[in-house]
Amino acid sequence: xxxxxxxxxxxxxxxxxxxxxxxxxxxxxxxxxxxxxxxxxxxxxxxxxxxxxxxxxxxxxxxxxxxxxxxxxxxxxxxxxxxxxxxxxxxxxxxxxxxxxxxxxxxxxxxxxxxxxxxxxxxxxxxxxxxxxxxxxxxxxxxxxxxxxxxxxxxxxxxxxxxxxxxxxxxxxxxxxxxxxxxxxxxxxxxxxxxxxxxxxxxxxxxxxxxxxxxxxxxxxxxxxxxxxxxxxxxxxxxxxxxxxxxxxxxxxxxxxxxxxxxxxxxxxxxxxxxxxxxxxxxxxxxxxxxxxxxxxxxxx
Numbered sequence: 001x002x003x004x005x006x007x008x009x010x011x012x013x014x015x016x017x018x019x020x021x022x023x024x025x026x027x028x029x030x031x032x033x034x035x036x037x038x039x040x041x042x043x044x045x046x047x048x049x050x051x052x053x054x055x056x057x058x059x060x061x062x063x064x065x066x067x068x069x070x071x072x073x074x075x076x077x078x079x080x081x082x083x084x085x086x087x088x089x090x091x092x093x094x095x096x097x098x099x100x101x102x103x104x105x106x107x108x109x110x111x112x113x114x115x116x117x118x119x120x121x122x123x124x125x126x127x128x129x130x131x132x133x134x135x136x137x138x139x140x141x142x143x144x145x146x147x148x149x150x151x152x153x154x155x156x157x158x159x160x161x162x163x164x165x166x167x168x169x170x171x172x173x174x175x176x177x178x179x180x181x182x183x184x185x186x187x188x189x190x191x192x193x194x195x196x197x198x199x200x201x202x203x204x205x206x207x208x209x210x211x212x213x214x215x216x217x218x219x220x221x222x223x224x225x226x227x228x229x230x231x232x233x234x235x236x237x238x239x240x241x242x243x244x245x246x247x248x249x250x251x252x253x254x255x256x257x258x259x260x261x262x263x264x265x266x267x268x269x270x271x272x273x274x275x276x277x278x279x280x281x282x283x284x285x286x287x288x289x290x291x292x293x294x295x296x297x298x299x300x301x
Contacts, residue, residue, distance in 0.1 A: 015094045019103045024149060027100055033060030037152030037179075039143060042066040043083035043197035044092050047187040051156040052096045054184050063100040063150055064093055070106055071138030078284075083197050102150065109145060117141050120167050120174075123261055127254050127275055128163050128286070139164055140171050147172070147179050155179050160186040160194045162273055162288045163261060186287075188214065194287045206281035209247035213276055216241035217289040220255075220274050224267060224291040231255040231264040231272065234291065242278055251277035251284070258290060267293050 018024050028035075036055030040048050055062045066089055073079040086103065093101055118140035123129075129136050147155060157165045169181045187195045192214035193207075202210055216238040224234060238253045254275040256263050264272050275288040 015090060015098050015101050017090065017101045017103060019105065019108075021108065021149065024100075024102055028151060031061055034154065035059060035150070035152045036062045037147070037150050037155045038062065038064045039146050039155065039157075040064060040066055040089075041068045041082065041197065042089050043085060043200070044089045045187075045195045045197060045199075047158055047160065047195035049092060049096055050187050051158060051184050052093065052098060054182070055154065055156050056097060058182075059152075059154055061099040062097070063102065063152065064098050065102040065104070065146055065150070067102075067104050067106075067109065067142070067146075069109070069138055069142045071110065071141065072132075072135050073138075074132055074134065077132070078198070078201075081201060083200050102146075109142060118144050118171060120171050123163070123167050123170055126261060126263070127252060127256070128277065131251055131277060136164070136167050140167060143168050144171065144175070144177070147177055152179055154182055156182045156184055158186060159183050160196065160287065162275055166259070166261060192218070194285075196285060198283050198285065201283045203281055206247055206283065209245050210280045210283075210285055212242050212245040212248050212280075213278060213285060213287040214289075217274055217276060217287060221289050221291055224272075224293050227294055229267045229293045231267055234267075234272075234274065238274060238276060242276070247280055249279040251279065255291070267291060269293075269295055 016027055018027060036059030038051045038055055052062055052064060066086060068082055070079055090101060117137050119137055120140050124136035157168060159165060165183050172179055172181050189195060191211050193211050194214060219241050220234045220238050223237060228234060235253045235255045239250060242248050242250050254263065255272050258271060258273040271290055271292040273288055274291050277284065277286045
């Protein structure tokens, strides 16, 4: 059983930073106890750090990877613009008592002639998968490689990337990977905006407009909580709210089964997840909230 609130050990005096497989294996061979792992693409913020703290509370040691994975970006996406600040990231991880940071290069992860990919069917066909073809193939492949190299007992993922979490969870289950996948709640700014590394690319007016995503989700959540079970009605409510913000351009709104991510007609007692993606200025943002209707509610006519 995990021990929540465990004090960090005295050996957390510095961060070991490794960027080769040999150095990683040498470090891993000396690890005793439970290892928690947080895979990231860097540009760390409080959302990432909440995962590191959760891992530190539940595990004996914590490892973090920083790797901007090129295979999960499409040709017209923001790979070149994705924020990078490794020195600041390392300072934050040092302060959190992280034991290891793995910073592989793309050439290490995808050596010449690399041609093996992981495809999780079903869960990846809608929503982010439809908007970003090939995205989840890149995500699943790099996560599997990292889990195989780091060999953690537990790996921590934020719920902001809800579909990604479910995809990784399914992959680990289907392939019998000996790692427990732990989901952690979305961390938000005081005005409700979900924390994201891409938020730094928002211009001031766009930053203010971006809160429409979380506001739209809260409207749907409140409506569902008062008895609305019609998924289409809730989806249209979110779309209408976002359409009221002239700086936002909607990609999709999903009201889906929280496990399978299949679209719903009626929200039953299991609830639903409402996921949204939209462009604000030149930045694409995603967010989600879980919706739960009262058990005695009926679809409204």
